[in-house]
Amino acid sequence: MKFTRFIVGALAASLATSVYAETTLNIATVNNGDMIRMQKLTDDFTAANPDIKLNWVTLEENDLRQKVTKDISTKGGQFDVLTIGMYETPIWGAKGWLVELNGLDDPADILPAVSGGLSANGKLYAAPFYGESSFVMYRKDLMEKAGLTMPDAPTWDFILDAATKMTDRANGVNGICLRGKAGWGENMAFIGSMANSFGARWFDENWKPQFDTAEWKDTLNTYLTIMKNAGPEGASGNGFSENLALFQTGKCGMWADATAAASFVIDPKASQVADQVGFTLAPDKGLGKRANWLWAWALAIPAGSQKVDAAQKFIGWATSKHYAELVASKEGWANVPPGTRTSLYANPEYQKVPFAKMTLDSMNAADPTQPTVQPVPYTGVQFVAIPEFQGIGTKVGELFSAALAGQMTADDALAQAQQYTTDIMTKAGYIK
Amino acid sequence: MARAQSPRRTLIFTLVGWTVGILMFFPIFWTTVAAFKTESDAYSLPQNFLTTPWTLENFAIVQERSDYVRYVINTTLLVTLSTALALVLAIPAAWSLAFAPRAESSSRLSGWAWIAIMLAAAGVSFVTLYVNDWKVDNFVLGVVLLLLVVAPATLWVWTRNTSGTLLWILSTKMMPPAGALIPIYLIFNRNGLVFRDWGWINLSDFNLMDSLWGMVPLVTLLNLPIFIWMLFTYFKEIPVAILEASRMDGASLWNEITRVLMPMALPGIASTCLLNIILAWNEAFWSLNLTNKYAAPLSFFISEYSSPEGQFWAKLSAASIMAIAPILIIGWFSQRQLVRGLTFGAVK
Numbered sequence: 141m142k143f144t145r146f147i148v149g150a151l152a153a154s155l156a157t158s159v160y161a162e163t164t165l166n167i168a169t170v171n172n173g174d175m176i177r178m179q180k181l182t183d184d185f186t187a188a189n190p191d192i193k194l195n196w197v198t199l200e201e202n203d204l205r206q207k208v209t210k211d212i213s214t215k216g217g218q219f220d221v222l223t224i225g226m227y228e229t230p231i232w233g234a235k236g237w238l239v240e241l242n243g244l245d246d247p248a249d250i251l252p253a254v255s256g257g258l259s260a261n262g263k264l265y266a267a268p269f270y271g272e273s274s275f276v277m278y279r280k281d282l283m284e285k286a287g288l289t290m291p292d293a294p295t296w297d298f299i300l301d302a303a304t305k306m307t308d309r310a311n312g313v314n315g316i317c318l319r320g321k322a323g324w325g326e327n328m329a330f331i332g333s334m335a336n337s338f339g340a341r342w343f344d345e346n347w348k349p350q351f352d353t354a355e356w357k358d359t360l361n362t363y364l365t366i367m368k369n370a371g372p373e374g375a376s377g378n379g380f381s382e383n384l385a386l387f388q389t390g391k392c393g394m395w396a397d398a399t400a401a402a403s404f405v406i407d408p409k410a411s412q413v414a415d416q417v418g419f420t421l422a423p424d425k426g427l428g429k430r431a432n433w434l435w436a437w438a439l440a441i442p443a444g445s446q447k448v449d450a451a452q453k454f455i456g457w458a459t460s461k462h463y464a465e466l467v468a469s470k471e472g473w474a475n476v477p478p479g480t481r482t483s484l485y486a487n488p489e490y491q492k493v494p495f496a497k498m499t500l501d502s503m504n505a506a507d508p509t510q511p512t513v514q515p516v517p518y519t520g521v522q523f524v525a526i527p528e529f530q531g532i533g534t535k536v537g538e539l540f541s542a543a544l545a546g547q548m549t550a551d552d553a554l555a556q557a558q559q560y561t562t563d564i565m566t567k568a569g570y571i572k
Numbered sequence: 573m574a575r576a577q578s579p580r581r582t583l584i585f586t587l588v589g590w591t592v593g594i595l596m597f598f599p600i601f602w603t604t605v606a607a608f609k610t611e612s613d614a615y616s617l618p619q620n621f622l623t624t625p626w627t628l629e630n631f632a633i634v635q636e637r638s639d640y641v642r643y644v645i646n647t648t649l650l651v652t653l654s655t656a657l658a659l660v661l662a663i664p665a666a667w668s669l670a671f672a673p674r675a676e677s678s679s680r681l682s683g684w685a686w687i688a689i690m691l692a693a694a695g696v697s698f699v700t701l702y703v704n705d706w707k708v709d710n711f712v713l714g715v716v717l718l719l720l721v722v723a724p725a726t727l728w729v730w731t732r733n734t735s736g737t738l739l740w741i742l743s744t745k746m747m748p749p750a751g752a753l754i755p756i757y758l759i760f761n762r763n764g765l766v767f768r769d770w771g772w773i774n775l776s777d778f779n780l781m782d783s784l785w786g787m788v789p790l791v792t793l794l795n796l797p798i799f800i801w802m803l804f805t806y807f808k809e810i811p812v813a814i815l816e817a818s819r820m821d822g823a824s825l826w827n828e829i830t831r832v833l834m835p836m837a838l839p840g841i842a843s844t845c846l847l848n849i850i851l852a853w854n855e856a857f858w859s860l861n862l863t864n865k866y867a868a869p870l871s872f873f874i875s876e877y878s879s880p881e882g883q884f885w886a887k888l889s890a891a892s893i894m895a896i897a898p899i900l901i902i903g904w905f906s907q908r909q910l911v912r913g914l915t916f917g918a919v920k
Contacts, residue, residue, distance in 0.1 A: 166864070166865075168864075170879075171876060171877065171878065171879040171884070172879060176637065179637075195865060196865075197864045197865055198637075198876045199875065199876065200875060200876075200878040200879055201879065203860065203875060203878075207861070207864075210757060210861075211761075214757070214758065214761055214763065214764060215762075215763045216761040216762050216763060216764070216779075216781065217762050217763065218762075218781055218782065218864060381615065381879075381883055381884070381885075382615070384615075384883060385612060385615030385616060385883065388612050389612070389616055404883070409610075410610070410611065410612045410883075411612070444763075
């Protein structure tokens with residue numbers, strides 16, 4: 141036995157990959173501009189904490205979600221800091237998979253809608269690094285040409301009318317560009333928040349799917365009609381990036397999408413319409429909810445990590461006011477990660493950024509704890525924070541995308557969505 | 573002397589050949605063009621690559637953001653080590669399949685005997701469960717499954733004749749890799765099936781995740797079936813009489829394989845290695861799932877540049893070009909062996 145133990149020990153020692161001389165934090169993060177910028181600025185953190193080394197793993201959003209979920213659910217402990225969103229945080233926090241954060245810089249300063257979406261049982265389990273909502277970006281010149289003025293808070297009727305009037309297909313101008321590519325974070329992010337403004341909801345208080353209601357029918361029909369009359373060709377394959385390219389090259393009159401798109405469309409190096417862009421709130425139907433989503437990428441610590449103290453320190457630094465000032469001093473206020481702190485929007489320098497006010501107003505217009513007109517048993521604005529939602533959202537997204545491509549009617553898509561969701565929710569035990 | 577062909581026939585074949593060639597090359601062409609464009613130009617459709625400006629900034633950004641050299645070193649290590657290991661395992665296997673085949677099943681067991689084996693396995697499983705008071709934990713479940721499912725099947729495979737074994741080897745490539753992801757992930761993982769606190773020894777400080785110690789054997793095993801099949805077909809072409817003659821002259825098995833067989837089969841071994849180098853170089857599924865940084869190869873490097881929100885085609889293209897460039901160059905230099913390797917078996 142002793143000899144076996146020695147052999148196994150020696151073998152295992154030769155397999156060891158981790159070094160304990162100094163604390164190395166393995167940080168899993170998502171590939172977007174703000175996160176890449178942070179990786180460049182970490183000298184500021186490591187200079188103050190020379191015993192902590194940072195090891196970045198950058199991944200595409202869906203790969204990251206898969207990888208991090210596999211790791212945390214098997215307690216693999218590959219990562220010490222995770223980048224997760226508003227969807228995972230409440231689920232994982234409630235399961236006890238995350239460490240409560242206590243080293244944050246002025247937690248009361250975090251926007252209430254964001255901290256609400258990143259908490260479970262009243263405890264904050266992830267610190268927001270940047271937050272986004274959605275709004276409408278539009279071309280001022282085309283709006284003028286159509287003889288219209290964009291209000292600060294438009295209604296759906298106005299948007300539909302404006303989209304039709306701005307469409308000039310002979311000159312390659314589509315009145316409105318919206319997401320059509322299937323996926324719970326793709327077309328369903330838009331259609332889900334649109335449905336909120338139409339008074340629809342994913343589930344009633346007893347977790348019964350609601351796709352057979354008049355509100356959903358109205359939502360989907362309106363979406364399909366406006367895309368048929370004023371949308372770009374092949375819209376069922378368009379996601380954020382495709383619509384961004386269309387808008388930048390002057391092929392869209394309006395584009396409803398993430399507030400994070402603002403800095404791209406006003407960048408004169410990338411956008412041909414940079415000086416003609418206006419921003420306005422996502423539309424509503426007078427029911428009390430607007431068609432905008434709320435999302436935040438946040439940093440969290442898995443419960444299995446052996447380097448909790450160092451991880452708390454790092455998250456404290458990355459989400460601090462000091463970090464915002466650091467970015468501002470190096471790259472300008474427009475590049476500060478938006479949508480997390482009240483104090484940022486009170487800063488007179490930041491208020492000069494053209495999309496600052498509209499981003500804050502949009503974020504405040506969404507409430508993840510009360511996302512819909514009628515009451516619901518879930519949190520999340522454009523998603524439902526339950527583990528089953530990824531599968532359901534993607535399937536429903538595929539059906540709606542097929543309806544947009546003309547492969548099935550709206551009624552068929554809704555009926556199949558209702559059937560599928562009911563099956564899944566029954567199997568998962570929500571419907572008894 | 574080739575058959576004389578009419579000019580018309582030649583023309584048609586040439587046209588078809590060029591069309592297929594251009595179609596196959598088009599994605600690489602597109603990627604190359606996009607890599608030298610700005611992000612918004614790379615997205616614009618139709619692509620007017622002549623009028624838009626060319627730029628090298630994507631390559632600069634990729635260089636700045638990721639440690640390209642580390643990825644190249646990891647990939648090179650992974651590819652060479654796994655190919656070398658596969659050679660060591662595949663040459664003896666292919667020799668035995670080609671020169672010492674088993675014409676019929678070695679098992680004299682009748683159908684009744686197989687039923688008896690199954691019943692015995694069921695009986696032992698029953699006893700295992702009985703001794704455990706019918707409490708099923710993972711260990712007991714593992715023993716029972718091993719006895720009931722794995723053991724009879726393995727016995728059956730071991731007693732097959734050579735053609736059956738060859739097919740079985742290939743059949744391991746037929747399962748979609750995602751089907752084996754969870755078990756392999758748990759074997760590699762800390763606190764998984766192997767690297768956990770066993771009570772008498774604590775292995776939970778170690779793991780195979782993100783290390784070449786895990787990736788090299790895995791990639792070897794992935795490519796081993798193809799390796800054995802290709803070497804088998806090359807070895808089959810070598811007259812067995814030559815090997816017999818060497819045996820008559822007193823050559824040991826070691827000398828027979830290393831001094832007689834391998835020099836004669838060298839072109840075949842070279843093309844097998846080449847094909848497997850390319851397969852290992854492009855392997856993405858397992859490296860994306862099982863590596864993060866220290867053992868991450870070039871396929872992981874490419875995936876770092878994909879993003880659902882934001883424009884990334886030009887940077888992604890630049891990363892792809894940097895990842896495939898080395899293997900593309902190796903491929904060009906060794907095209908002749910490759911063509912033979914890829915069409916193995918077709919001319920016999």
